[in-house]
Amino acid sequence: MPGTPQTAPEDRGDDMGQDDRTDPATAAFLTHRNLLFTVAYEMLGSAADAEDVLQETWLRWAGVDLDEVRDQRAYLVQIATRQALGRLRTLGRRKESYVGPWLPEPLLTAPDVAEDVELAESVSMAMLLVLETLAPIERAVFVLREVFDLAYDELAEAVDKSPAAVRQIAHRARVHVAARRPRGVVSPAATRDALQAFQRAVETGDLQRLLDILAPDVVLLTDGGGVVQAALAPIMGAGRVAEVLARIADLATLRPAQVNGHPALIVQLNGEVDTVVAVRVADGLITGLYAVRNPEKLSRMERETTVSR
Known part of the structure; x- marks a missing residue:
């Protein structure tokens, strides 16, 4: 139906929910869906918001020309990271008025x-x-580098920073986390x-x-x-x-x-x-x-x- 927003495909657990009729964009999204959820969840600490990030990621991914994408995993992580960063700043304001410990x-x-x-x-x-306790950009860089082992050039694209800046942010975040973990x-x-x-x-x-x-x-x-x-x-x-x-x-x-x-x-x-x-x-x-x-x-x-x- 024209004008109806597409819903992100669900990973049903049965061979990633794929069959012979699955189009390439959907197949790629389903292949990396659990990874994208985990990235968003570790950045946000909220499963509900992570699911929203997945939906936003899918809407953007569905309009991408796959012939122009060199690394589908990295590209999807980049989309999800940018969506999570925007939502993380909104969550920060929401937590300021949260009643009791969050x-x-x-x-x-x-x-x-x-x-x-x-x-x-x-x-x-x-x-x-x-x-x-990390700033949003520090949290994104720490999660993507330390947990998911993204290369610095991929990280730079995901957070829209130079590789040199990302290295400095990663070092600062590692020191911060090491002192508190x-x-x-x-x-x-x-x-x-x-x-x-x-x-x-x-x-x-x-x-x-x-x-x-x-x-x-x-x-x-x-x-x-x-x-x-x-x-x-x-x-x-x-x-x-x-x-x-x-x-x-x-x-x-x-x-x-x-x-x-x-x-x-x-x-x-x-x-x-x-x-x-x-x-x-x-x-x-x-x-x-x-x-x-x-x-x-x-x-x-x-x-x-x-x-x-």
């Missing part, structure tokens, strides 16, 4: 994401929060062990058990977005965090899940997803808790989201 939108991910250690770290709650690599098994001990302590309401698994300087961040009840400031210290968590023992059901490539817990009330709790672990103790309660950020917790590099 946390990334959690993603239910397949277990095999954890096998790619670099990808799992890059989409973790802890890393996404570190990326929030969690120290050391924690295995999925160690995180699972800590999470299981944490789950048992919460389910029994055992305050001492909670204190035993929480680091003395643990920090709990709760994101309710002003929609549901949540602490409006970080809760710090094992004693205060344990007291808050011990109150939910009789109210909720906890189940383990893979969230953003790492073991996490889904809290259910009356059979509905109420909260997603991701953790940061060091030396066998939980040092950070990220509790997402904002219902607008929990809509994707019923199905797995595919992320890839």
